[in-house]
Amino acid sequence: MMFWIVLALMTAAVSLSVLVAVSRARHAPLREENDIEVFRQQLAEVEDDLRTGAVSAEMAEAARTEISRRLLAAKREADGRAANQPASQRAWGLRVAAIVAMPVLALGLYFLVGAPGVPDQPLAERQAQLNRNPDINQLIARTEEHLAQNPDDVQGWMVLAPVYARQGAYDKAEAAYAQAIRIAGPTPALELARAEMLIFQQQGTVTAEAEAMLKRVTTAAPEQAKPRFYLALALTQQGQTAAAITAWRDLLADANGDEPWVAAARAQLNTLTDQSGSSIVSGQETAPTEAKPDEPRGPTREDIEAAQDMTVQDRQAMVAGMVAQLETRLAEDGGSVQEWSRLVRSLIVIGEEQRAQDALAAARTAFDGDAEAEAQLDGVAQALGLN
Template sequence: MLLWIVLAALTAAVAAVLILSLARGARSAGADRAGEIAVYRDQLKELERDRAQGLIDAEQAEYARAEIGRRLLAAADAANEASQGAGPRKIGYPAMVVTVVPPAIGLCLYLLLGNPGMPDQPLEARLANPGNNIALLVAKAERHLAQNPNDGAGWDLLAPIYFRSMRLGDAEMAYRNAIRILGTNPARLAGLGETLVAANDGIVTEDARLAFEEAAKLDPTNPRPRFYVGLSHEQAGRRAEALAAFEAIAKESPADAPWMELVNQHITKNGGTAVAGKNAPQTASPEKALGNPSQEDVAAAANLNQGDRQAMIRGMVDGLAARLKEDPDNLEGWLRLVRSYSVLGERDKAQEALKSGLKQFPSSGELVALANEIGLAVEGTMQ
C-alpha cells in the first residue's frame, strides 16, 4: 500500500513541475525578446557612429538602418504579445489536461481494480502449481536440485528433458550426476553417449564409445548402443570391426525391424552384403525386405534411356517423401530421403528433409552423421 502512495506523490510532483514550467514560459519568452530589442538598438547607435566617422556611405547606412529597424519592430511586436500572454491564467486547457488527467485516471483505476496485497514474487506461486507447463516444471526441478544437488532422481528426470530441448551441456551434466549418484544403467549410459555424439556433430568420441560399450554389456539385446559402437569403429577407419558389429546387429534383429535398413547401409558401406535379418521369409529378397528397388527394378531401369531412368528415380523418391508425410515415424526413411535428394543434386530439398527428420527424431546421431558426411548444415536445424 505504501508503494502506490509514494508513486502517486511522485506523479503529483512531476505534474506540478510541468505546470510551473508552462506558467513561466511566457515570461521567459518576454525576457528573451527584451534582450533582442536592446541588441538592435545598440546596432542602430553603432551605425550612426560609423556614418559620422565616414566608415560607411549614406546609401549603405540607409539600407542597414531599414533592415535593423524591421527586425527591431518585429522583436518589439513579439515581446508585446508575450507580455500580454504571460501569467498562469494563459496556460492552455490542452496542456492542463495532458498534464493532470492521465495520472488522475491511473490513480482512480488502480484504486478500483488494483490489488495492493498481490505477492511481491508471483513466480513463487506459479512454481508451486506449474500444471502442465514444461518450462515451469523444469524451473521447479532446477530450483530443487540447486538446494539438493545429491538428488539423483531429479538429475535422472531432467537429463532426457535437457537432451530433447538440445540443451546438450546441461544434459551431459545431468546424466553424469545421475550416474555418479545412482550408478550406471543402460538408459543413463546410452543417454550420455547420445548427448556426447550430438554435441560433437555426430562424431562418436572416446567418452561416448566407452559409455555405449558399457551400456551394450549391461543390455546386449538393445541394438542402439551396439550401433554406435559399430559407428565409432567405422569413423575410426576400422572397417572389419565395424562390419562385424553391424552384421551381428542385423543377424539378431527381426527382418521388419525399423533399424534394419540403416544397419544394412553400413554393412554395405564397410564391404559386406546386406542381411535379411532373422526369421526373414525365404521368398523375400533382401532388397524387398529393406524397401529398396528389387533386382528386377534395377534391370528394368538399365534398359531405359537417361530421361526415363531419371523419371523412374524421381518417382521413387517422391513416393518415399509422400509416405514419410503420412508416416513420419520412420528414421530409416528420412535417412534414405536425405541421401536420395543429395544424390539428385537437390540440396535444398535434402536440407529440408534433414530438418523434418531431426524434428521427428531430435536425438538422432545417424541423421547428424549423414548430414556431416554429405555436407549439410546441422546447426540451427535441431532447434
C-alpha cells in the first residue's frame, strides 16, 4: 500500500508543477499590452507639460506624433497576437491533456507488463543469490584462472575436463585430460576419457592415438566394455570385417543385454554380417539371406529405440561411426542410389556439410548417364539445400 501512496504523490507533484508552469506562461501579460499602456501615459504627460508651459506647442505636437506612431504599431502587434490566441488556447489544452494522460497511460502500462505483486529484491540479496548459483561460464573462467596459476593441480584439471565435454568443447576436454595424465600418470580411467575426447573430436572416428590408448586400457582393465566397444568400432572403420565381427560378438557375449551400448553393438554386427552373407538379429544367428540390391542397410527399429537409452555422447559416437562406415564402404565398393542418398542425408544430420557435398559429387559420378538415379540425387540435393 505504501508503494501506491508514494507513487500517487510523486505523480501528483510532477503534474502540478507542470500545470503551474503552463498556467503562468498562459496568463503572463503580453509585451504589446505593456507598451500600449506606457505610450498612453506618455501622451498624458505631454498634455500635462503643454498645459503647464513646460514645452512649447511645436515640441508637444512632435512628441504626440512620435508617441502616436509607436502606439499604433503596438496596437497592430497586439491585434495580430489576439488573432492567434484560439490556436494558443488549443495548444495549451493539448498540453494539459498530455500532462493528465501521461500518468494514466503509465499506470495502465505498468499493470499490463509490470509485476506489482513481486516483493522487493535488494541489491545485497540479489548479489548473494548470484554467489550461491554462479553461472557455469564464470565457474569455468575461475577454474581456468586458478589452473593458469597452479598448472600442477590435477584435481582442477579432472574437474574441468568433464565440464568441457558437456559443453561440446572436446578439444579442450582432451587437453585437460592430457594435463591430468601428465601430473597423475596414465590411469585406465584417464586414458579412456582422453581417448573418448579424441574420438568425439573426429565425429566418431577412432584415431590411431585413441586406439593405442584404448588397447592399454583394455590390457589394464579387460572387464571394461567401453574400450572394447571403441576397439571393435575401430576394426569396423578400418575394414577388418572378420576381426570386427569377432570383436562385436565377444563384446555382446559378455553383456547382460540391458547395457545402453548393446543396441549400437548389435547394429554394427548386423551390418557387418549382412555384408558377409549372414545376419545376427538381437544376438541370435540366423540362416543367410539374400539382400536386395537397392535396400539400404542399417540398424533395425528396435535397435534405434534401444539407442535412446544411451548417453548423448555415446549416441553421437555410434551415429558418427556408422556414417563413417557407410561412407568408407560406398567409396570402396559402391552402392545403390538409395544408399548414397542416405549417406548424404546422414552427413547433413551430423553437421558435415562439406563431406555431404563430396559424397553427392561422388554419387553423381558413379551414376553418370543414369537419368533416373540422377533425378533422385537432384531431388536429395534440392531438399537438403546442396549444390
